[in-house]
Amino acid sequence: MSETKEQVFDINLFKRLLLYIKPYSKVFVGVIVAVILIAVSGAVRPKILQLAIDNNIATKTIEGFFPYIVIMAVMLFLEVIFQLLFIFYSGWLGQNVVKDVRVKLFNHLLRFKMQYYDNSSVGVLITRAVTDMERIADIFGQGLFTIFRDLLTMIVVSIFMLFMNWKLSFIVFIMLPVVLYATRIFQKYMKKAFEEVRTEVSNLNSFVQERITGMKILQLFTREDTEYEKFKEINERHKKGWLKTVWYNSIFFPIAELATSITIGLVAWYGGLNVVLSETASEGDLVSFIMFIPMLFRPLRQIADNFNTLQMGMVAANRVFKVLETTSQIDDSGTLKASSFKGNISFKKVYFNYVEDESVLKGISFEVKSGETVAIVGATGAGKSTIINLLNRFYEIKDGVIEIDGINIKDFTLASLRTQIAVVLQDVFLFADTIVSNITLNNPEITEAHVIEAAKNIGIHDFISSLPGGYHYNVKERGVMLSSGQRQLIAFLRAYVTNPSILVLDEATSSVDSYSEHLIQIATDKITKGRTSIIIAHRLATVKKADKIIVMDSGLIVEQGTHDELLQKQDGYYKNLYEVQFLKEEEV
Template sequence: MSKVDTILEIDLFKKLLKFIKPYKHIFIGVLVAVILLAIFGALRPYILQQAIDQKIATKTIEGFLPYILIMAALLIAEVVCQLLFIYYSGYLGQSVVKDIRVKLFDHMIRFRMKYFDNSSVGVLITRAVTDMERIADVFGEGFFMIFRDLLTMLVVSIVMLYMNWELSFIVFLMLPLVLYATRLFQKYMKRAFEEVRTEVSNLNSFVQERITGMKILQLFTREETEYKKFQEINSRHKKGWLKTVWYNSIFFPIAELSSSITIGLIAWYGGLNTVIDQTASLGDLTAFIMMIPMLFRPLRQIADKFNTLQMGMVAAKRVFRVLETTSQIDDHGTLEVSHFKGHISFKEVRFSYVEDEEVLKGISFDVEVGETVAIVGATGAGKSTIINLLNRFYDIQKGTICIDDINIKEIKLASLRTQIAIVLQDVFLFADTILSNITLNNPNISLEDVEQAAKDIGIHDFIMSLPNAYHYNVKERGAMLSSGQRQLISFLRAYVTNPSILVLDEATSSVDSYSEQLIQNATYKITKGRTSIVIAHRLATIKKADKIIVMDEGKIVEIGTHQELLKIEDGFYRNLYEVQFLKEEVL
């Protein structure tokens, strides 16, 4: 690992430690348990050595019982410390992860839409779920375990030197080999785990997208093609994991062999010393044979736990990369608005999703209070972009957008969006009840409010016809409802909030005639007396609009009423009407 990588790892660990502050007492308690475990573990061989040399070797039974009692006390103390260590290190890890996960989710839900446009849902799910569990292991199975093992090795080494420096020297001769092997192991395992985490993200992303789009796959009979793609990704995932298995299969036998060779040397050299010149005692031999695994086993465990630590640090790096992403809409507004009159003004607004590729090219228009304005134009003309900008899902590059003569950037973001309700063409419903999908768990909206709103726009009977009525679970993405029914739910969701301004991306082309009639009635009801902007797909909506804005290639080319625009010879709207809407009127 280079010096730069080491510094980055330290900085990353410091970021994790900041989340420990609320649990510093638990952290300190776990460290104390670790220290006691190391001391108690090293004392047992020493007490055994004393018992052998002082009592067993001299065949003295008197005073032997205290040694047994001390050994028993040390074992009980070790068990208690081990229990406290395992529980509270795990508790600490899960507590820290809970806090990081909450912060991550809170951070992500405030990202601007552009971030989600360029990000894979599967990758973000991996960051919020799988990667978090790996971070928990940093504390539960990584950092504290490694610290415990290192401390055990240090204490055992000191006890060895105190007992017999010659035998200690033999043991320490083998340590550099194991330490070098451990270092190489850590280096290659880190690379392997980075590869594994990348492939896990790719796998999650691929599976999530294919399951979401399963209807399209089956409709176009792409099952075999996607199956082969999945096999490729899964093979790369397997290859990454097999690297870790290969490194483990090399390292652990080397560590085990080193330990066995060391025990053999101690038995040979120590045995000779005991018999010939008596520079080593029988108790020394017994204690050293007992302590060698305590010295070498932690090295193997450190390598194993280092795998866990590496996976956790790789996961933490990915999570903090998201946490440190600054993709939020600047919410520097100071005005809290409880109600808008509803006057909307776009002045020379320019905007692009991609730099140097303008979607809106200096558009200007006004929507008067209580007016319903329809926006029409070909696909890609910039109609939906206007909706996104009005709600500040994206920020404009030039120009101003005002509501009631107030620049929307001066209004607090939550206050702005509370007063603007949107009914999107692509309706999204959560796997929950109809009531929860309408209120979005807003405690200020009661069931009675929802029922009254449903009656107002004429869809109460439709909801009551469903099993469990308002408590009917629509399942994921509203799969239990038709597209028309989902659209009706979205209308009610917008209406029940009593917004000052309403924006409709009206789409009824794929719904049955009954649902379409209900939607048309609902549209009329919720736009009545309220400033409304409608991206119009149906002739009926356009005719009822107070004003029509015609867009083409990011520019406003015509503005007027239905009748006024039809009078323009070879006009955009007239051509659009004759090509698209006239057929509908004839039908």
């Protein structure tokens, strides 16, 4: 267990949170002032009542009684106003802090390496960005300031009690350590319980998110009952985690209530005897102390309850800050801004692995000249897609150099490099938005007129126009309203409108209809014309048209050349691949 988890309250973590309050320091000070006024006004009321009883009620004197009533009414009114300001602005402060932290977290997530997402659960990250953020807001709205208010109220009440009657105060203070000790134990166990709850919430979110995303697979393989049973197990652990918190609450709060009742009973007994026998306490003292005791003990119980909220927020903050502390960004120390490329690409003895000691690329070297179309072929797992990932610097290479126009790609700023390289992946991702928004990705420099013109140029304008709403047709989440071929066409247009210097295509068409494949072929020919293109080839037509073919196997380049050159090699890898795969396609 980490040090943070062992501590009941992590002061260093709390200091980090307080840094986000600086822009709202005036509101913070205002809330603190409201807290002080609430504590003072609350403690003054029993004192006023004590004076009214001793000076007027006990002596049956009406003179001077009315001012006490007016003062009491004013104090009540002011306390209501202070409470209103406290509740609103503490909540306002919490939401503004969370807004700032959430924006910083999302900005941090946007710049992580792909490798981070390869090893992370989407559901857990969603929990960090959404659910955990609300818990952090509660630190300020229901935790920190409320605890401070209750502590201050206890201190002020204790001071009033001591000045009014130290003997009765002594009885109250005897019981106080019992409740304090119970509160300490309660906080310790609640801390562990909330750690468990947050873990199970993350597991639950992750499980549900993945199953909903992959629902088609579950139903296709009839795994509904199996996943239902798994969900029941996770939900059961989540329930047990929460029941621990309920159990600790059910023990602590009755004990605290019992201590309050016993204290009131002792004060009534001892104070009553003093009033009757020794007259060392007045009737006003007795009544005011009976009011003071709940004001002293109730905040203590509330502190324990609000400490739960604070603990949940601190646990959530700890998890969020761990993500913020994660340094998984691609090095972006390059200073050159690429306004355009000629398109000369060079891989020089490039080594790469996704997992340590499991090489994916084993010192490959090749060159692509400006304007060339190069096809990369090979078996699954040969390393073809990895070349795409490395050219865009989604991952860092282990050794070697990748150059564009003779310059190491690390010398370019990451944004300018990726702006000049357009990628069309086999697995096309579309957002739940309109077609035009998915194409422009809300880039203000790309107008709808530009999109329409580009669609006409590559021959897919008629297809888009035939959809309900045309370019404003909402494709829904992940583009489910379109076929795989239609999604591929949208991806081609998205790449084309950026007018890239280099084009990279994973042009798989195994699952598309013949009409979409025909349009894809036209689009491919159009957008590759006159620019450097690297294509992971799946179709014979692309392979034949390529200026050069790179043949890969197990992370190595085993052959290079044109289609005709490679077919001349006896027992060549490409020749065998052609005869097994491409020749069948040609016959069809």
